[in-house]
Amino acid sequence: MSEVTSNVEINVHHVTRVEGHGNIRLRIRDGKVEQLEWQVPEAPRFFEAMVCGRKWDEVQAVTCRICGICSVSHSLAALKAIEDALDIAISEQTDRLRLLAMYGEQIESHFLHVGYLVAPDLAGVKSVLPLAASHPEVVRAVIRCHKLGNTIMEVLGGRRTHPMAMRPGGFGKLPTEGDLRALRDGIEQTWPDAKLVVDTVLSLAGKLPAFERPTEYIALVEPGRYPFNHGSIGSTDTKQPVPVQEYKSVVNEHVVAQSTAKWAKWHRDSYMVGALARYKLNHKELLPKAVETARAFGLTPKACNPFLNSVAQAVEAVQVMEHSLVVLDELLTTGIEPEKPQVKPKAGWGVGAVEAPRGILFHNYTFDERGICTAANLVIPTNQNHANIQKDMEALVPQIMDRPQDEIRLLLEMLVRAYDPCISCSTHYLDVEFI
Amino acid sequence: MRPVVVIGLGNLLLSDEGVGVHVIRALEEQAERFPDVDLLDLGGGGMSVLHAISGRRKAILVDCALMGEPPGMLRRFAPEDIRTVKALSGFSLHEGDLVRLLELSRELGQAPEEVVVFGIQPAHVFPGQELSPALQGRLQEYVDRVVAELGSAAPA
Numbered sequence: 089m090s091e092v093t094s095n096v097e098i099n100v101h102h103v104t105r106v107e108g109h110g111n112i113r114l115r116i117r118d119g120k121v122e123q124l125e126w127q128v129p130e131a132p133r134f135f136e137a138m139v140c141g142r143k144w145d146e147v148q149a150v151t152c153r154i155c156g157i158c159s160v161s162h163s164l165a166a167l168k169a170i171e172d173a174l175d176i177a178i179s180e181q182t183d184r185l186r187l188l189a190m191y192g193e194q195i196e197s198h199f200l201h202v203g204y205l206v207a208p209d210l211a212g213v214k215s216v217l218p219l220a221a222s223h224p225e226v227v228r229a230v231i232r233c234h235k236l237g238n239t240i241m242e243v244l245g246g247r248r249t250h251p252m253a254m255r256p257g258g259f260g261k262l263p264t265e266g267d268l269r270a271l272r273d274g275i276e277q278t279w280p281d282a283k284l285v286v287d288t289v290l291s292l293a294g295k296l297p298a299f300e301r302p303t304e305y306i307a308l309v310e311p312g313r314y315p316f317n318h319g320s321i322g323s324t325d326t327k328q329p330v331p332v333q334e335y336k337s338v339v340n341e342h343v344v345a346q347s348t349a350k351w352a353k354w355h356r357d358s359y360m361v362g363a364l365a366r367y368k369l370n371h372k373e374l375l376p377k378a379v380e381t382a383r384a385f386g387l388t389p390k391a392c393n394p395f396l397n398s399v400a401q402a403v404e405a406v407q408v409m410e411h412s413l414v415v416l417d418e419l420l421t422t423g424i425e426p427e428k429p430q431v432k433p434k435a436g437w438g439v440g441a442v443e444a445p446r447g448i449l450f451h452n453y454t455f456d457e458r459g460i461c462t463a464a465n466l467v468i469p470t471n472q473n474h475a476n477i478q479k480d481m482e483a484l485v486p487q488i489m490d491r492p493q494d495e496i497r498l499l500l501e502m503l504v505r506a507y508d509p510c511i512s513c514s515t516h517y518l519d520v521e522f523i
Numbered sequence: 524m525r526p527v528v529v530i531g532l533g534n535l536l537l538s539d540e541g542v543g544v545h546v547i548r549a550l551e552e553q554a555e556r557f558p559d560v561d562l563l564d565l566g567g568g569g570m571s572v573l574h575a576i577s578g579r580r581k582a583i584l585v586d587c588a589l590m591g592e593p594p595g596m597l598r599r600f601a602p603e604d605i606r607t608v609k610a611l612s613g614f615s616l617h618e619g620d621l622v623r624l625l626e627l628s629r630e631l632g633q634a635p636e637e638v639v640v641f642g643i644q645p646a647h648v649f650p651g652q653e654l655s656p657a658l659q660g661r662l663q664e665y666v667d668r669v670v671a672e673l674g675s676a677a678p679a
Contacts, residue, residue: 517533
C-alpha cells in the first residue's frame with residue numbers, strides 16, 4: 089500500500105486524431121505533489137471569427153451550430169446581444185416562448201448529465217451501457233426525459249437540434265396553441281419518469297464524495313425569479329449585482345501557462361458557474377416540487393461541495409418542468425398572437441447573457457451602421473469554471489492522496505464530470521476500424 | 524413518423540465534419556421522391572439520434588468518419604462491421620460516439636431492424652463552412668449512394 093500511496097502518476101490524456109480533450113496530470117513523488125494540473129484546449133474562439141462580417145440577421149445561423157447540447161443557449165445569448173446592440177424590443181409572448189425553449193434544453197441536458205455521466209459513477213460502472221443492462225427502466229426513463237426536452241426544443245426552435253425559428257425580435261415560425269397543449273401533456277406524462285430518475289440518483293447520493301471548498305458562485309439574478317434568460321450578474325461574494333453589459337469586469341479572463349483556454353476570476357482566484365451557483369443564488373425562488381427535491385437530497389444554500397452540482401441539476405430539472413407548466417398556461421390563456429418583428433439595422437454594441445445548462449454564457453457583438461458584425465466575444469461557462477476545477481483539485485488531492493491510484497484518478501475524473509465541461513462540443517465524427 | 528429515416532450528422536462550422544448535413548440538404552431538394560422517408564439534419568445533437576431512430580424500420584446515418592481511407596472515400600457499413608476506436612475522455616456529454624449510441628439503442632431494444640452507416644473520410648476537420656474540394660467534388664456521388672440505398676429500402 090505504501091508503494092501505491094507515496095508515488096502516483098496520473099495522466100488522463102486521450103490522444104485523438106482530430107482534437108484535444110481535457111487532461112488531468114498528477115504526479116506525486118515520495119508523498120509530495122510535484123505536479124497537479126487541469127489542462128484544457130481552447131474552446132470555440134474560432135466561432136467568433138465566423139460571426140464577424142455577417143449581417144445582424146445571419147449571426148444566428150452560425151451561433152446555433154456552435155454546440156449540439158447548448159444550441160438554444162448560444163442562439164438566445166446571440167439574439168439578446170443583437171437586440172441589445174440594435175435596440176430591438178421583444179414581446180412578452182416571445183420572451184415566454186424563448187424561456188420554454190431554454191427549459192427544453194435544461195431538461196435535456198440535466199437529465200442526460202445526471203443519468204448518463206453521474207449515475208454510472210455512483211453505481212460503480214464505467215458507462216451508461218452496463219447501466220442499461222442492469223437498470224433498463226431507469227435508462228429508459230432518462231431517455232424519455234431527454235426526449236421531452238428534445239420535443240420542447242423542436243416545437244419552439246422549429247427543428248430538432250439547431251433552433252432556426254428564433255430570430256432577432258421574435259420568432260420566424262410560431263408554435264400553435266395545439267403544439268403548446270401537446271407539450272403540456274408531454275410534461276405531465278413525463279413526471280413519473282423524472283421522479284424515477286431523481287429517486288434513483290437520490291438512492292445513490294450517499295456515494296457522492298464528501299468534499300467541501302468554499303468559492304465564489306456566479307449566476308444571473310433577478311428579483312422574484314429563478315432566472316435563465318434575464319437578469320444581472322449576481323455573486324455570493326457581493327450583494328451588488330452587475331449589469332450584463334459589464335461582464336468583462338466579472339470574468340477577468342486571463343492566460344495561464346497550463347492551458348490554452350483562458351481562465352476567469354472575480355473576487356477570488358476562481359469562481360464556479362452552473363446549477364449549484366444558480367441554486368445558491370436563487371433558491372428562494374424555487375417552486376414547491378423543486379424545493380421538495382432539494383430537501384430530499386439535503387441540499388442547502390450553504391453547500392460548497394462541487395460534486396453537488398449534479399444534485400442541483402436534478403433540482404433544476406424538476407424546477408424547469410414545473411415552471412414550464414406555468415409558462416404554458418400563461419401562453420394558452422393569452423393565446424398565440426401572430427407578430428412580425430420589424431428591425432432597422434444600425435451601429436451598436438450589445439451583450440446577451442443567459443444561463444446555459446453549464447452556467448452563465450455571454451455573447452457580445454459590435455455592429456456597424458449597415459448591421460454588419462465587426463467584433464464578437466463569446467465567454468462560455470466552461471472557460472469560467474476551469475480555474476475553479478484546478479483549485480478544487482488542489483484542495484482535494486491532499487485529502488485523498490493516501491488512497492490507491494485508481495481511486496484518486498476516479499475521484500478527479502468525477503470532479504471534472506460534475507462540471508460537465510464543454511471541451512469538445514464541436515465534433516461528432518466517427519472513428520472506426522473495420523472488423 | 525415514417526418507417527425510414529436518413530440522418531445527417533456533423534458540425535457545419537468545421538468543414539468536412541459537417542458532410543452529413545450537406546448530404547441531407549442536397550436530399551431535401553428532392554424530398555418529394557421519398558414519401559416514406561424522413562430526412563433529418565441532426566447536426567451536432569448526437570443524442571437525438573436515439574429518438575430519431577427509435578421505432579423505425581430502417582435508419583440510414585451519414586457522418587464524417589475516420590476510417591484510414593483516402594479523403595473523400597465513402598464506405599457503407601453496418602454497426603456490426605466495425606468497432607469504434609474513438610477515444611472519449613468520459614468527462615463530458617459534449618463528446619459523442621455514434622457507435623456507442625447505436626449499441627445503447629440495441630441494448631434498450633429500440634434499434635431499427637436495419638441500420639446502415641455511410642462513413643465519409645474527411646480531408647480536414649477545422650473551422651470553415653465549406654467542404655474541402657475533395658469532398659465537395661464528390662457530394663453528388665454521396666447523395667446518389669443514399670438515394671440508391673433508399674431505393675432498396677422500399678417495402679417489397
